[in-house]
Amino acid sequence: MIDTTIFQDKTAVYYTLGCKLNFSETSTIGKTLKEAGIRTARKGEKADICVINTCSVTEVADKKCRQAIHRLVKQHPGAYVVVTGCYAQLKPDQVAGIEGVDVVLGAEQKGELMNYLGNLEKHSQGEAITTAAKDIRSFSPSCSRGDRTRYFLKVQDGCDYFCSYCTIPFARGRSRNGRIEEIVEQARQAAAEGGKEIVITGVNIGDFGKTTGESFFDLVKALDQVAGIERYRIS
Structure with missing residues (x-):
């Protein structure tokens, strides 16, 4: 059982790249966090958690994902940063090496994102948690x-x-x-x-x-x- 008391009054921002399937999944992640007491940050408000759901159709898509991660890390200093989606599954170590990223979750872990938030303490370096595609x-x-x-x-x-x-x-x-x-x-x-x-x-x-x-x-x-x-x- 996850202790959700530490999430009360915490805020989160969500950024999605790619297909409608990704947008649908991000929406479900947002609902799950909301049920745990985490509200969506208002415009201009610094968030406690950043969730970035990525795409990886082309090299251009990968570049856009990296840019989005850098931008959100800069906009929300000190936030706990979670990156998931196709880019995270395909190149987890590359994503984990981006400054400010705390956890990288693969396709198998995406639906259980709550289990990887811990106490929201920043990591000294990014941790990649994925499962082989097969x-x-x-x-x-x-x-x-x-x-x-x-x-x-x-x-x-x-x-x-x-x-x-x-x-x-x-x-x-x-x-x-x-x-x-x-x-x-x-x-x-x-x-x-x-x-x-x-x-x-x-x-x-x-x-x-x-x-x-x-x-x-x-x-x-x-x-x-x-x-x-x-x-x-x-x-």
Whole structure:
């Protein structure tokens, strides 16, 4: 059990690079920290925690990630800095070597970020905690609000195809998905919050069901029964 008393009245900032899937995951991280008593820092306010969710599609993306990390470290001196996402998974030691970074979390650890905050004391040097791509198996559900009534719902992660030009299988691990029952419950929560449209997201949605023995068609049929959601889009 995590002692959340040390997080009361602490503040955090979140910075996301890359795809809608990353934005959805950052949103879920933010909700988890909020439940522990950590509020989002106001504009211009110095934060106690910086969470940076990175992309690594190209060298340009890597450069943008490094720039974002340097910028946030400078803007929030003394903050506990956590870097996760694809760049963190692919080049953890490089990221851990950036001044000001405390913890680098890979794809398997991203969903358990709370477990790596400790007492928020700065590290003398960055610590990288990752899992080899072939061993990444956990699926971290996420659902984020894109605007007032549109939500992005993650249903699948990872890829098994290993195309020569693509780093996704190494950055996000093998294909895996959530269970229909759990995903439908997230859709119901979105509807309860006023959501009218859900964008179904994933790395390779056509692979949905590989890890649960279900099918994407069954998922769509189940989601169609959720009262209040007027439109679904497949991203």
